[in-house]
Structures are given as C-alpha cells and as structure tokens.
Amino acid sequence: MTRGAYSFVRTFAPEFARDLRVDRHYLLCASAGTLRLEAQGQAWLLPPARAALIEADRPIRVSMARPVTTASVLFDTRFAPAPPAPLTVFDLNPLARALLTECGTWGESDEPLPAYAETMFGALAAVTWRLARQPSPVVVPSGRSPELRRALVLTGQRLGDDVRFEDVADDVGLAPRSLARRFADETGMTWRAVLRRMRILAAIEELAAGDAPVTTIAYQVGYASLSAFNAAFRELTGRTPTEYRESFRP
Structure with missing residues (x-):
C-alpha cells in the first residue's frame, strides 16, 4: 500500500x-x-x-x-x-x-x-x-491563439524598453484594432493592463533573485519613476516591493 x-x-x-x-x-x-x-x-x-x-x-x-x-x-x-x-x-x-x-x-x-x-x-x-480559496493576483493570461501568444512573448521581451502596442501588432501581423479585440476576447483585459501585470511579475522575479535595489528593478522592468512602480506594485499585490521581498524570508 x-x-x-x-x-x-x-x-x-x-x-x-x-x-x-x-x-x-x-x-x-x-x-x-x-x-x-x-x-x-x-x-x-x-x-x-x-x-x-x-x-x-x-x-x-x-x-x-x-x-x-x-x-x-x-x-x-x-x-x-x-x-x-x-x-x-x-x-x-x-x-x-x-x-x-x-x-x-x-x-x-x-x-x-x-x-x-x-x-x-x-x-x-x-x-x-x-x-487556496484566496489565490494570489500575480497571474497573467497566456493566450489561446498563436497571434496573441506571440504578442505576449514580444511584450515580455520588451518590458524594459519603450514598448508600443502598435509595434507589437505590426510584428504579429495584425492591425492594432484586431489585436486589441484578441486581448479583450481571450484575456478580458487590455494590452496595457496585461503589460502592467507582466512588469510586476518580472519585478517579483528580480526581487526574489537577489538584493538588487528596488529602484534598479523599477527601471529594469520599464518604469520611469520609483513612485509609479511602487504604486503599481502595491495596487496588484497589496504590498510595497520591499515588503514583498521581506515576505520571501519569513
């Protein structure tokens, strides 16, 4: 047995x-x-x-x-x-x-x-x-269609750059309006909302990877200011980046 x-x-x-x-x-x-x-x-x-x-x-x-x-x-x-x-x-x-x-x-x-x-x-x-009845909000859509999955990959690769929705749409071979509909239909979110979540997820990975300053991580994932990063991070997770990092070591 x-x-x-x-x-x-x-x-x-x-x-x-x-x-x-x-x-x-x-x-x-x-x-x-x-x-x-x-x-x-x-x-x-x-x-x-x-x-x-x-x-x-x-x-x-x-x-x-x-x-x-x-x-x-x-x-x-x-x-x-x-x-x-x-x-x-x-x-x-x-x-x-x-x-x-x-x-x-x-x-x-x-x-x-x-x-x-x-x-x-x-x-x-x-x-x-x-x-498990109170799941973490740290989740992003992965997409069903090849075009949307490709758009998500490209967005994730460009988090630290001045990523533009029009450029992503062009690279996957769809008009911006068509890609926007794909995001709405397959994720229930706008591309910009997905982008914010992807940036926060990337920041969490960096917070867990070492002791890089929060400011460095904020710029690395595409935020132009620490205050904007902190606000977006707290909105999604309910904690500041520093508090979230401290929770890794209970």
Whole structure:
C-alpha cells in the first residue's frame, strides 16, 4: 500500500518550459527561486514563501529562468478531496509553513503513514485547501491563439524598453484594432493592463533573485519613476516591493 501523502525537496536547474502531470494532488512550494506555471490560458508566478495547489491529472507547463528549490507534498486523491480550483497560487501562512516542515519527515515509501503523520498531512491539506480559496493576483493570461501568444512573448521581451502596442501588432501581423479585440476576447483585459501585470511579475522575479535595489528593478522592468512602480506594485499585490521581498524570508 502506497502512502496517502508524502513530501520531498528538490532543486531544479534553469530550463525552458516543460509539461508536468501527476496522478496526485500536488502542493508545490517554492523555497528559493521562482517558477512560472501555465495552464488553462493563464500563467502564474510562484515566488518563495508561496505555494501552488494543482489538481491531480491536471496538465500544466513549468519553466524556470534560474535555479529553484521546492518543498512539495503529493496527496493521494483518496486521502484529500479535489482542490477548490484546478490550479491556484497563494501565500503560505505561518501555520501552513510549520505543517509543511513537520510533514517533511515522511517521504515516498510503501510503508503506511503513522497515525501522527496522517494527522499532520490531513491538517496541512485542510489549511492549504482553505488558503487556496484566496489565490494570489500575480497571474497573467497566456493566450489561446498563436497571434496573441506571440504578442505576449514580444511584450515580455520588451518590458524594459519603450514598448508600443502598435509595434507589437505590426510584428504579429495584425492591425492594432484586431489585436486589441484578441486581448479583450481571450484575456478580458487590455494590452496595457496585461503589460502592467507582466512588469510586476518580472519585478517579483528580480526581487526574489537577489538584493538588487528596488529602484534598479523599477527601471529594469520599464518604469520611469520609483513612485509609479511602487504604486503599481502595491495596487496588484497589496504590498510595497520591499515588503514583498521581506515576505520571501519569513
């Protein structure tokens, strides 16, 4: 009999997107570095001290621009109910972190879990399933059509430049009005709103990567002033960039 739940810690080298699908509910927690997760036409960023809850048999795409260390738990579908959504990214609270650490004792094995371990994994599932009902806003659309996906790639490559919507439309072979309709139809957002989110996601990756000054990161992702960057960052995340960075090291 396989365990109803087990934990493991892994370090991954940088790699381009690859597909991932597991037959258990997957609690994926980043402890160092950031991951990009893509599913159902959206892309999430998973920075340190956050977790992703992925439903069993749900295909996702994972990419890592830098080395990443994760602490994860796999739950048998008979041990834990289906998550509240196929994929959510959320903040871990102190209780969830403590339970995750406690569950780290029990890795993959054919031996059944001791009663105490079952209690700890059950408590971890209860807490994180509840947290998953309040997902992180750090998500951007990934697009369905080839033209929109290409527009998103080009926009992401030009965050630090004076990127213009008309230039992006021209490069993907669509009139600006046609591309604007694609954004509205496929994302429910304007290109400029997506651009703001992409800049904040890029900033979070840089905040997690090291100790570069916030001002440097603001200019790097395309903001002309620190005040504008701080305002946009707080609007999306509810925190200043400095507060967000501090939350990586609870």
